[in-house]
Amino acid sequence: MTGPDLRVIAPEDDRYNATLVARSDETESLGYFTIKFDGPAVPFESGQYMTIGVIADGRLVQRPYSVASDPGVAESEGYELYIRLVNGGQFTPLLWQLPLGHRMRMIGPKGKFTLLPDDDRTHLFISSGTGNAPFVSMMRRLAREGHPRRAVFLNGVSYQHELGYRSLVEGWAASGSYPVTYVPTVSRRTAPENEGWNGRWGRVESIVAPVCDELGLTPANTIVYICGNPDMILSAEETLLGRGFPEDQVKTELYWPKGKEPRGGE
Numbered sequence: 001m002t003g004p005d006l007r008v009i010a011p012e013d014d015r016y017n018a019t020l021v022a023r024s025d026e027t028e029s030l031g032y033f034t035i036k037f038d039g040p041a042v043p044f045e046s047g048q049y050m051t052i053g054v055i056a057d058g059r060l061v062q063r064p065y066s067v068a069s070d071p072g073v074a075e076s077e078g079y080e081l082y083i084r085l086v087n088g089g090q091f092t093p094l095l096w097q098l099p100l101g102h103r104m105r106m107i108g109p110k111g112k113f114t115l116l117p118d119d120d121r122t123h124l125f126i127s128s129g130t131g132n133a134p135f136v137s138m139m140r141r142l143a144r145e146g147h148p149r150r151a152v153f154l155n156g157v158s159y160q161h162e163l164g165y166r167s168l169v170e171g172w173a174a175s176g177s178y179p180v181t182y183v184p185t186v187s188r189r190t191a192p193e194n195e196g197w198n199g200r201w202g203r204v205e206s207i208v209a210p211v212c213d214e215l216g217l218t219p220a221n222t223i224v225y226i227c228g229n230p231d232m233i234l235s236a237e238e239t240l241l242g243r244g245f246p247e248d249q250v251k252t253e254l255y256w257p258k259g260k261e262p263r264g265g266e
């Protein structure tokens with residue numbers, strides 16, 4: 001554990017160009033944050049990220065986040081981000097202190113983790129934790145455009161209450177409004193918080209092979225996108241390459257470099 005963060009966040013600064021317009025907390029350490037530019041929205045592609053920050057003790061502290069919202073609502077609503085609080089982290093403890101209406105800096109978009117045009121293969125989306133954000137944006141966009149692509153959406157978390165966007169995706173699957181097979185998995189078998197969980201157990205990388213077998217996902221009919229924790233990505237990628245997927249059919253977005261842990265510990 002670390003002590004309280006005593007840095008002073010500037011309420012106003014010339015570098016601010018955006019405002020926190022919505023915030024909803026999924027758990028104590030997972031939240032949805034919507035940030036809107038003061039001026040016109042900057043267009044982005046689903047899968048890209050924005051970099052957001054605040055000034056603390058006179059210094060700009062900023063980090064990149066995949067956008068989870070549909071690019072089509074950036075102008076009217078802003079950019080929705082799904083973020084985990086990292087205890088001892090440089091930026092997220094500051095973000096968690098911000099009230100609605102707080103001023104922020106936002107730049108972007110950046111990133112190449114985007115969908116290929118007119119790809120009618122099944123899209124296998126593999127994510128750990130908040131790594132589900134770009135996939136939610138992709139499906140929201142495709143749904144709005146009326147061209148949904150068949151998707152198999154894997155999301156791995158430690159505790160069942162950490163399954164962000166669960167009701168949205170379950171709703172799509174149940175109503176058939178988006179052709180998605182949702183496969184959440186929970187890793188901590190003995191945790192009391194997971195009592196009553198009747199879905200899959202284990203880390204998301206451990207269910208890649210069985211899910212491919214059960215659903216008939218092969219290099220001939222599937223394109224893969226993986227996002228989140230670097231160890232998970234490397235392991236899932238290894239499984240897929242071992243099953244004959246060519247490297248350019250497995251696209252990845254790492255949220256931090258392999259082997260790097262937060263300074264203050266979790």
Ligand SMILES: Cc1cc2nc3c(=O)[nH]c(=O)nc-3n(C[C@H](O)[C@H](O)[C@H](O)COP(=O)(O)OP(=O)(O)OC[C@H]3O[C@@H](n4cnc5c(N)ncnc54)[C@H](O)[C@@H]3O)c2cc1C
Pocket residue numbers: 049063064065066067081082083084085086088089090091092093111129130131133253254255256257260261262263
């Ligand atoms: C392209 C890109 C997109 C990203 N999109 C998201 C996103 O949509 N949602 C999100 O929560 N994070 C996302 N991140 C991670 C984010 O940029 C920050 O690294 C994270 O919020 C921690 O920042 P910090 O300053 O609080 O911690 P730092 O002081 O920078 O500590 C970083 C360490 O925190 C840990 N860490 C970082 N991100 C996470 C995470 N999501 N879950 C668990 N541990 C983590 C890692 O050990 C990392 O080395 C993304 C990163 C990249 C490169």
